[in-house]
Amino acid sequence: MNSLRQKLFFGYATIVALVVALSLLSLIELRLLEQKIVAGARIAQFFDISLEIRRFEKNYFLYHQDSDLTENRTYVHRARSMLREHAEIFAALGNYAQVTRLGDDLDRYAMLIDQYAASSNASGNATAGSIRKIGKEIVTVAEDWAKTERKTLQTQLDRHRLMLLGSVAFIGLAVIGIGGLLARRVLRPLKEMERKMKEVASGHRAKLEMSSDEREFKSLTHAFNHVLHELEIHQRQLVHSEKLVALGTLLSGVAHELNNPLSNIATSTQILAEEAIGENAADEVATFRRELITQIDEETWRARHIVRSLLDYARDREFHHEALPLAPLVEDTLRLVRGQIPASITITVQIPETLAASCDRQRLQQVLLNLVRNAADAMPDGGEVRISARLTHEPCVAQPPERLVFGQCTNEAEAVEIEVNDNGSGIASATLPRIFDPFFTTKEVGKGMGLGLFIVFEIIEEHGGCIAVESKDGRGTTFTIRLPLEKS
Numbered sequence: 001m002n003s004l005r006q007k008l009f010f011g012y013a014t015i016v017a018l019v020v021a022l023s024l025l026s027l028i029e030l031r032l033l034e035q036k037i038v039a040g041a042r043i044a045q046f047f048d049i050s051l052e053i054r055r056f057e058k059n060y061f062l063y064h065q066d067s068d069l070t071e072n073r074t075y076v077h078r079a080r081s082m083l084r085e086h087a088e089i090f091a092a093l094g095n096y097a098q099v100t101r102l103g104d105d106l107d108r109y110a111m112l113i114d115q116y117a118a119s120s121n122a123s124g125n126a127t128a129g130s131i132r133k134i135g136k137e138i139v140t141v142a143e144d145w146a147k148t149e150r151k152t153l154q155t156q157l158d159r160h161r162l163m164l165l166g167s168v169a170f171i172g173l174a175v176i177g178i179g180g181l182l183a184r185r186v187l188r189p190l191k192e193m194e195r196k197m198k199e200v201a202s203g204h205r206a207k208l209e210m211s212s213d214e215r216e217f218k219s220l221t222h223a224f225n226h227v228l229h230e231l232e233i234h235q236r237q238l239v240h241s242e243k244l245v246a247l248g249t250l251l252s253g254v255a256h257e258l259n260n261p262l263s264n265i266a267t268s269t270q271i272l273a274e275e276a277i278g279e280n281a282a283d284e285v286a287t288f289r290r291e292l293i294t295q296i297d298e299e300t301w302r303a304r305h306i307v308r309s310l311l312d313y314a315r316d317r318e319f320h321h322e323a324l325p326l327a328p329l330v331e332d333t334l335r336l337v338r339g340q341i342p343a344s345i346t347i348t349v350q351i352p353e354t355l356a357a358s359c360d361r362q363r364l365q366q367v368l369l370n371l372v373r374n375a376a377d378a379m380p381d382g383g384e385v386r387i388s389a390r391l392t393h394e395p396c397v398a399q400p401p402e403r404l405v406f407g408q409c410t411n412e413a414e415a416v417e418i419e420v421n422d423n424g425s426g427i428a429s430a431t432l433p434r435i436f437d438p439f440f441t442t443k444e445v446g447k448g449m450g451l452g453l454f455i456v457f458e459i460i461e462e463h464g465g466c467i468a469v470e471s472k473d474g475r476g477t478t479f480t481i482r483l484p485l486e487k488s
Contacts, residue, residue, distance in 0.1 A: 011178040018174055022167040029160045036156055039089045040149045042082065046090070047142040049079045054135050057113070061128055069117055073110065079138075080106045093145045093152075102141055109134045193220070262303055269297040319360050319462060326389050326416070327351040333365045337372055344382030347372070351389045357416045357483050363459045370452040371420040371479050378424030378477065386421045396468055396482050401429040406436055406457055407466030409482055415465070418481040427471040435469065 056072035059065070083090065083103050090099045109131065116127040207225045273293045330349055341347065357364070368387075375385045393414055398405040409415075427435065436457040460467045463483050471477040 011181070015171070015175060015178060018171055022171065026160075026164065026167065029156075029163060033153075033156055033160060036149075036153050039086075039092070040146075040153050042086050042089050043093070043142070043145050043149045046079065046082050046086075047139075047146045049075050049082065050139045050142040053079065053109075054139055057131060057135055069113070072113060076106060076110045076113070080110075090145065093148050098141070102138065105134050105138055109138065193224075197224075258303075262300055266297065266300045269293055269300060273297060319363065321358055321360060321463075323356045323358050324361055324364075325353070326355045326357045326418070327353050329357075329361060329364065330368060330387055330389075333368045334372070336365075337369055340373065341376050342382065345376055345379055346384045348384060348386045349388075350386065355389055355391060355416065357389075357418070358485055359463055359483055360459075363462065367456050367459050367481065368418075368420070370456050374452060375420060375422035375424060375477070378422055378426070383423045387419070388421075389416060389418045391415075391485075392417050392482075396466060396480070398468070399470075401432065402472055403468060403470040404432055405466055405468045407461050408464075409466035414485050416483045416485060418483070419478060420481075421476065421478040423476040426473045426475050426477055427469070428473045429471075432469065432471060 052075045053072060056068045056075065060068040060072060080103065083099065083106065087096075087099055090102075112127055112131045112134065116131060119127055207228065273290070327349070330351060334347060334349070338347075372385060372387075379385075391414065396405055396409040397403075436453050438454045457467060460481060460483075465481065465483040467482070468480040469477065470480070
């Protein structure tokens, strides 16, 4: 039994079983006590009847009234009936022989009363003596029975009181014992865990080791150590992110400094190109020189364009909506990421030249960069990434579990939809609802922070748009960004 839950259940079940058993025992005792009380009432009633028999007997001897004789006979009849009906109760106080003898005495007493009533004075005196003697014996037996019953009832009450006190004490000791055992099994590991957690809070990142063999504590320890492990990974990733931020700042400075030599190269190239125009067109050397100058000029302007794109991307600025041609923006973004995409992956762009989107240039570039990189990661063996865009009035509809929509889309307004599609490994339907959660990633440890898609979602929401994702495991993924157009 290595489960704390099972131990708690067993402890409480034991206490409940004890309480139920002692309650049943108390009920049995109360039932016996009730029977004793009923028996005592019958004996007390019989004793009262025997006293009434003697009272009306004396009245009859003194006043010789027929009413006293009638009452005497009535009580004798009641005593004989009670003795027959409750013979077992009376026998429990003595024995059946005594009950039988008392019944015979009542019969003899009734017979003598009748003889006395019909006799003369001379014979009546002798009969009266016999009647008094038998009557006294009946009262004596009834009184002994009443005393015995009272003693028995008192003894049983004392026993029930002791049993009740003993039961309470036993249950109390059992509760204390079981509670102490559970406290040792629960509180001690909890205190140990609290101490270890304080050490972690103070900066000591050692793994939590618990001496308890309870399954719940083992599970909790494993979860805590997993959290520590993830915390260390995220801390390293955050340090890496800070390095990237510093690198971005450095890159911005370097790109800014590169503008000056590139401008000089471009100026010098233009001067050389102007001088080469006057050279003999038939001269092969001159022609080759002009081709080289043209290539230098083209590559210089290409380098300046890349530097400008880097500056635009690295510059930290406020969110700014503006209408931007979408095709050039996508081309500028792809220039930044082409060096990171394997040659086995083809990127196809299908965006109308006239299509413009209302967006923040830097932030939308961040969205496209993250989506293209994720698509490339999903195709380790190569594939195709297609980027397309269109103007739409159609509503953005979810079709669970393969297509989900995140964010608040205004389907009534005109919007620009940007679609990034790949034919990679796809996303499982069970994972799809969580892809925009912060720090959620399906990549191997150290290959992703789980913040890329979260940043994408935050930027799209900042634009007042929404993003839909459609995917099947093993059949590729399509992200559809919907950006509302500003009303003129």
